[in-house]
Amino acid sequence: MSKETVIGAVPGLFGPKIYKPIDKILIPILEYIDPDTTAEEADNCLEKLEKTVHKEIIDVAISRGKEKYGADFTKSAKNAVSSQITNSMKEKLRYTFDNFKIDQSSNETDRNNALITAKTEEERWIIQEKFDQRAQEYVDTFRERIKDVVEELKTECEETIVTRVETDIRQTKKNTIEESVRDHLRGFSRTIPSFLMAYGSDHEITLANFDQIVPDDVFLEVTGITLENFRFLRDGGTYRNDETGEEEFFKGKLFDEIVFNDSIKVFLALKKKLANYFNEEQIEDIFDYIPNLRNNQIFTPKKVVVQMVDLLEKENPGCFDDPDKTFADLYMKSGLYLTEIVKRLYRSEKLKALYPDPGERLNHIFANQVYGLAPTEIIYQITLAFILGFKDDVAIEKHNIKLCDALKYAKKGTLEGELRKLFPERNL
Secondary structure, eight states: OOHHHHHHHHHHHOOGGGSOOHHHHHHHHHTTOOTTOOHHHHHHHHHHHHHHHIIIIIHHHHHHHHHHHGGGSOHHHHHHHHHHHHHHHHHHHHHHHHHHHHHHHHHHHHHHHHHHHOOSHHHHHHHHHHHHHHHHHHHHHHHHHHHHHHHHHHHHHHHHHHHHHHHHHHHHTOOOHHHHHHHHHHHHHHHHHHHHHHHOOSSOOOTTTGGGTSOHHHHHHHHSSOHHHHHHHHHOEEEEOTTTOOEEEEOOOOSOHHHHHHHHHHHHHHHHHTOOTTOTTOOOOGGGGSOOOTTSOOOOOHHHHHHHHHHHHHHSTTGGGOTTOOEEESSOSSSHHHHHHHHHHHHOHHHHHHOOSHHHHHHHHHHHTEEEEESSHHHHHHHHHHHTOSOSSOOOOOOOEEEOOHHHHHHHTOHHHHHHHHOGGGOO
16 A cells, blocks of 8 residues: 555544643643653653653554444554554654753763863853853753654654555455455565574575475464475465365465575675674675564664663773673574674683683673573574574583563563572572
8 A cells, every 4th residue: 555545544534632741741741841850750751752652642543543444444454553653652762762861861971071071160150150151952852852852753653554454355256266366475485584593503494495494384474374384385276266166276376486596695605704703804704694573672773782781991990801691581582682782701810811712702702691581482592593603613511591471570570580490500
């Protein structure tokens, strides 16, 4: 469905008067944000804002969508739209709040640096006034940006509802299995590199045996189709046409076998070439060649990961020189963050002195210093393959990479207890 079609349909379903005025929604919350707002207060404000926007924008738009579309706006569609917009809302609001907190912190750092150079009380007063003014400007900019974000969310919510429902309506009009399965294939092709990263091995993988390397439940979770569906698309077979009730034959052959097999070879060669993440001359990493999974497991770019670890080291000087210091990524998506930690530890001169043998040093790091949780089976296998696939001649005897959806336990407030079960030797 084209963007123009969606935009054209929105005014007929939604109008500006279905929502309360933006200022009336936001001002009672944003008035608590000022230049002296702490990070904790900002987080509390964010939580209140998320609940308010969900009630006054998302729920209102979904209610109007249900009123206008009726049975065509199914329960599953409504839940999907609500989940999608809620995630988008949280991401955009969190991003805006985080930038505000960064501005606050930067302003205070600049203030303190300037005050160090002040020689008189008059100079100190001028400096304080300057940075107080800048702090207020950050607050004003933040408030305006929040208003813009909420306005954007209104439009996004409406367009998402129209897109989802109109797409569902069109989908129900398709009456052949060929049309139905081709829709699945569009997303399936993006998942192949993820499967190869997670389950690809040294033996030859082709279209003919691809279904033998991936567990059925993982395949279904990631692609939305079963391995049986995949085999049907590949090999063909008989099926019953739901509209006519007649048994028909589908020839399969929806994959170009030569292209499929060549693509597998190219990716596995890249996987092997880029496996040694200790090689600083290596600019790329394998995740440059793996599309993000459809379930919002988005890989953090390597550049951003390096910046994160640089900041960690800056705020904790010498943290990578302590053989007893531990590091954890409780919601891994690729393993890039942990590999950057491993590299810093491995290159520490103090750890080199304690563990001159590279293999012994790596085994100490993996057994005692780095911990990671992967939320899904596919992510778990991908992170294992990446984090432990750096070298063939170093055997890692023990590691602390576990399959566990930390978010689920965090929401329940039981994450600490679950960590104790996963890592009893840490005496948490």
